[in-house]
Amino acid sequence: MLHDRVRALLLCGLLGTLVGCTGADPERSPGEPAPGAAGIGDDYYPNAGNGGYDATGYDVSISYDPANGRLDGDTTVTARATQDLSRFNLDLRGLTVDSVEVDGGRAEFAREGDSELVVTPPEPVPEGSTFRTRVRYGGTPVDASAGQLGDNGWQRTPSGGAFALGEPHSAAYWYPVNEHPLDKAPFRLTTRVPEEWTAVSIGRQENTSTADGWTTTTWAEPNPVASYLTTVVIDRFTVERGELADGTPVLSAYAPGAAHLRDEGERVGEVIDFLSGEFGEYPQAVAGGIYLGADVGFSLETQGRPTYTRSADLETVVHELAHQWWGNAVSVRSWADICLNECLASYSQWLWAEGKQGDDLDARYHRAVDRFTGSQEFWSRKLYDMGPGHEFEGVYSKGILAVHALRRQIGEEAFDRVLREFPARHQDGNASWPQFEDFAARVAGQDLGGFFEAWFRGTEQPADEYLYPGSLSG
Numbered sequence: 001m002l003h004d005r006v007r008a009l010l011l012c013g014l015l016g017t018l019v020g021c022t023g024a025d026p027e028r029s030p031g032e033p034a035p036g037a038a039g040i041g042d043d044y045y046p047n048a049g050n051g052g053y054d055a056t057g058y059d060v061s062i063s064y065d066p067a068n069g070r071l072d073g074d075t076t077v078t079a080r081a082t083q084d085l086s087r088f089n090l091d092l093r094g095l096t097v098d099s100v101e102v103d104g105g106r107a108e109f110a111r112e113g114d115s116e117l118v119v120t121p122p123e124p125v126p127e128g129s130t131f132r133t134r135v136r137y138g139g140t141p142v143d144a145s146a147g148q149l150g151d152n153g154w155q156r157t158p159s160g161g162a163f164a165l166g167e168p169h170s171a172a173y174w175y176p177v178n179e180h181p182l183d184k185a186p187f188r189l190t191t192r193v194p195e196e197w198t199a200v201s202i203g204r205q206e207n208t209s210t211a212d213g214w215t216t217t218t219w220a221e222p223n224p225v226a227s228y229l230t231t232v233v234i235d236r237f238t239v240e241r242g243e244l245a246d247g248t249p250v251l252s253a254y255a256p257g258a259a260h261l262r263d264e265g266e267r268v269g270e271v272i273d274f275l276s277g278e279f280g281e282y283p284q285a286v287a288g289g290i291y292l293g294a295d296v297g298f299s300l301e302t303q304g305r306p307t308y309t310r311s312a313d314l315e316t317v318v319h320e321l322a323h324q325w326w327g328n329a330v331s332v333r334s335w336a337d338i339c340l341n342e343c344l345a346s347y348s349q350w351l352w353a354e355g356k357q358g359d360d361l362d363a364r365y366h367r368a369v370d371r372f373t374g375s376q377e378f379w380s381r382k383l384y385d386m387g388p389g390h391e392f393e394g395v396y397s398k399g400i401l402a403v404h405a406l407r408r409q410i411g412e413e414a415f416d417r418v419l420r421e422f423p424a425r426h427q428d429g430n431a432s433w434p435q436f437e438d439f440a441a442r443v444a445g446q447d448l449g450g451f452f453e454a455w456f457r458g459t460e461q462p463a464d465e466y467l468y469p470g471s472l473s474g
């Protein structure tokens with residue numbers, strides 16, 4: 001995600017220590033079915049995600065009419081039970097649930113709080129078994145413009161369309177989901193909209209047909225995806241199709257009011273080429289972009305096909321495409337690890353400036369350090385374990401300097417290896433920020449404890465030995 005001109009500030013209050021994802025009650029007797037936990041274990045989002053199962057696939061189907069704003073949904077979540085389940089939760093915000101089935105049998109259900117759909121299957125689900133939960137639902141989806149989340153959730157476009165976008169929570173506003181990056185799964189979506197509208201999502205476009213004035217389209221994302229990286233956007237799009245040199249399909253969708261972003265959209269292949277040289281082979285099945293005619297305050301790295309606010313620029317495109325490695329291929333284990341996404345995606349903007357424009361990054365670094373020397377506000381922003389509500393304050397600015405200092409601390413060869421090998425090692429999975437630190441130290445053959453403490457956990461300007469390593473000391 002990149003906020004307009006690094007205002008950086010909106011989002012959420014998350015983070016915390018992950019305690020595991022099964023949520024089983026340690027007190028229960030072995031073999032006795034028990035409820036899955038209402039949260040996956042992220043301290044600052046106690047209700048985010050759910051315990052007791054691992055989602056292995058989503059098959060979401062929605063019908064949406066912009067004229068009346070009504071959404072009707074029919075979603076099947078396939079999952080593997082990680083405990084004997086007497087009942088389990090999905091996350092769903094707003095909307096009215098009409099029925100729930102588990103493996104074809106009618107299930108009882110209840111709503112709890114603002115995000116929990118509690119499902120009691122007709123029979124307990126045995127640990128290790130795969131089960132399918134089908135939810136039929138509908139209504140007018142809601143947004144979440146209040147509070148520190150900013151404009152997340154379901155929103156309308158200036159031309160009367162609609163879109164679902166936001167981090168950390170946006171999926172539960174339009175389909176039932178295990179809403180946490182720790183539980184990634186392949187995603188399939190069928191959209192049905194009046195024929196004068198076009199729906200665009202992530203993944204490969206598989207089928208489109210029009211009948212009785214409605215257009216039905218299927219999208220399939222084969223790679224596991226964190227739920228905040230899914231989206232659907234309904235607008236009067238102009239759609240351009242092409243492919244990357246290796247045959248990866250490119251789909252760029254420009255909403256009314258986004259025509260000025262075509263120059264950026266046409267450079268997606270060039271940007272991916274450049275980033276592949278830094279981070280290794282492009283890890284996603286598709287490429288392109290969804291260009292909104294609305295100023296939503298941020299752009300988001302929706303998988304393979306980022307969604308851009310209308311004030312995005314080329315640097316935004318570089319940032320969101322860098323996330324296809326940092327955040328999407330490898331995803332955070334908890335929201336405390338957000339620097340793994342944002343510090344690295346932000347540093348890609350410097351790599352681009354260096355590689356494409358010949359910028360002297362050491363000079364840029366010195367100018368920034370000089371500018372912020374003495375600024376308690378700048379240096380007090382922690383990059384890891386930053387506290388709820390502060391996740392996005394330092395990662396776009398101090399985070400860039402920290403990654404550049406790391407590069408000079410460990411040298412070009414080790415830095416290149418870290419950038420290329422870490423996302424590949426964790427592709428389609430998750431990693432924590434401490435795992436990144438351990439990996440960098442191992443590759444470099446250095447004890448980086450003091451360095452990481454000063455830059456990523458500290459609240460003061462790092463001592464000169466960490467501030468000016470390697471060529472920065474000259």
Ligand SMILES: [Zn+2]
Nearest residue numbers: 001002342345
């Ligand atoms: Zn970002």
